[in-house]
Amino acid sequence: MTPHRCTALIGGAVSALLIASLSYAQAPPAAPGPAAGRGRGSAPPPLVSPDVHADHRVTFRLRAPEAREVTIGGEFITQANAIQPPAGDLGVGPTPTIPMVKGADGVWTGTTTDPIRSGAYRYFFVVDGVTTLDSRNTIMSPQRLSQNSMLVVPGDYSETRNVPHGSVMQQWYTSSTYGGVQRPIWVYTPPGYDRGQGTYPVLYLLHGANDHENSWLTTGRANDILDNLIAEGQARPMLLVMPQHLAGPVGVSATVPGGFVHEFETDIVPWVQRTFRAVDAGGSRAIAGLSMGGQQTITVSMSRPDMFKYVGVFSIGQADNTRETFYADKLPNLSTINGWNVHWWAWGHVDFLQPDAVKTVDYLKSKGVKFTTTRETAGGHDWRVWRDYLHEFVPLLFK
Structure with a gap:
């Protein structure tokens, strides 16, 4: 390739360009514990977030044991027709609600009440009034004055497929x-x-x-x-x-x-x-x-x-x-x-x-x-x- 001033080059999905390690609300990873079998327990299993289910409902998880309230904001909540509207309906479709519940392990979990349409949606957590990213999700989408985590729901023309990539x-x-x-x-x-x-x-x-x-x-x-x-x-x-x-x-x-x-x-x-x-x-x-x-x-x-x-x-x-x-x-x-x-x-x-x-x-x-x-x-x-x-x-x- 002719040498250019090029700061990033990928084949296929651009999401690989946007990997970052952000951990605003999430506790840092625990140090390696003792070997299994020595009676001192083990590290908690890694969180998966977002977790897209087969029916297109989505589960979000955030480890924030000291938080009093965690909510989710983003395009799939505010965006018209994020949920599939009835055929021929040009109005605003219903919006999903995501009740976040804190578990005994300090992990907040919430699943959309309705399936989300295939596509890509920006989102973020709000932890005790402070907006933060999903630190378990490496796919992000910047805006002019802010940063967002990215939810990708596969199944439509915009998904990453097994085809030749540019x-x-x-x-x-x-x-x-x-x-x-x-x-x-x-x-x-x-x-x-x-x-x-x-x-x-x-x-x-x-x-x-x-x-x-x-x-x-x-x-x-x-x-x-x-x-x-x-x-x-x-x-x-x-x-x-x-x-x-x-x-x-x-x-x-x-x-x-x-x-x-x-x-x-x-x-x-x-x-x-x-x-x-x-x-x-x-x-x-x-x-x-x-x-x-x-x-x-x-x-x-x-x-x-x-x-x-x-x-x-x-x-x-x-x-x-x-x-x-x-x-x-x-x-x-x-x-x-x-x-x-x-x-x-x-x-x-x-x-x-x-x-x-x-x-x-x-x-x-x-x-x-x-x-x-x-x-x-x-x-x-x-x-x-x-x-x-x-x-x-x-x-x-x-x-």
Whole structure:
């Protein structure tokens, strides 16, 4: 492989990148005890948490003998339709409850009262009011300002399967737009990339405002989704590029007007072309994003519509008082926009941005913008729907 600045490289599931040893609430492992048979007992058996059962109920365990109260929070509790809703139901499904009970051994145990849908969910413990991770679980998913443990319930298109796996790496590029700083970027290369010589189309995938540049790989499961679709023959092998979209200091939005568009055009795309065997043509370039990343997808693609032929917008819409102003400098590019091969929008029925999404699509249609797909789905503003959207969008690319 061409030497890059690469801080991590894996084949298959990205979870191996995120192993950590965290032990906030859990007592440290006991020192090795005396040999068995000497009458002094033995160490307690190791805890398993989370423990996914065959019926998709999940048991969580935490050793916290001094704690007075332990509860669990996370996406599978707050997320719409974490529990499978009735067929055709677009409303919010029931949410699981997890009563945690402390045993005589100091281990708190709780099992979901209902089965959890297949997928990936962030979660955490709250121990006497203090939020902490599940120290028995090495799979984690960072957000912009926090860290989370990850529950993976197998059984759907995003599970890690016995198929050829691509590779995932974190690299760094120099941003001339922001004074030459080094900025992180994650890249997925498809199975066989390292053994071949051919070039590949590229999908640029943007995360949401509260997420991290690798969120599409952890809770989004993007590399597993791509691996499985490619193995099934439903998607072309492609590069997947996931930049950090907050184009400023850590936790701060861009301070340069138009900075993200400029950086995308001047720094990110040229860096990808230099570093990887990427096809250098708009017809082999796609972009998609969720929430704030969807907003930036619109901004970049409609400002430079010749750079892409495939555009996916997930769970976003402009408010009434900003809509016309936002699109004023983009609608002059209408003829190029309408030349895209795929222009795909979707949002959830109970998404808090649903009214703005509907009004924005109607507004753009009134201005002559053409779409290949606009649809409302079950679910809300969450990763359950965004994984679905990626799974539906990717097979449409580069046909």
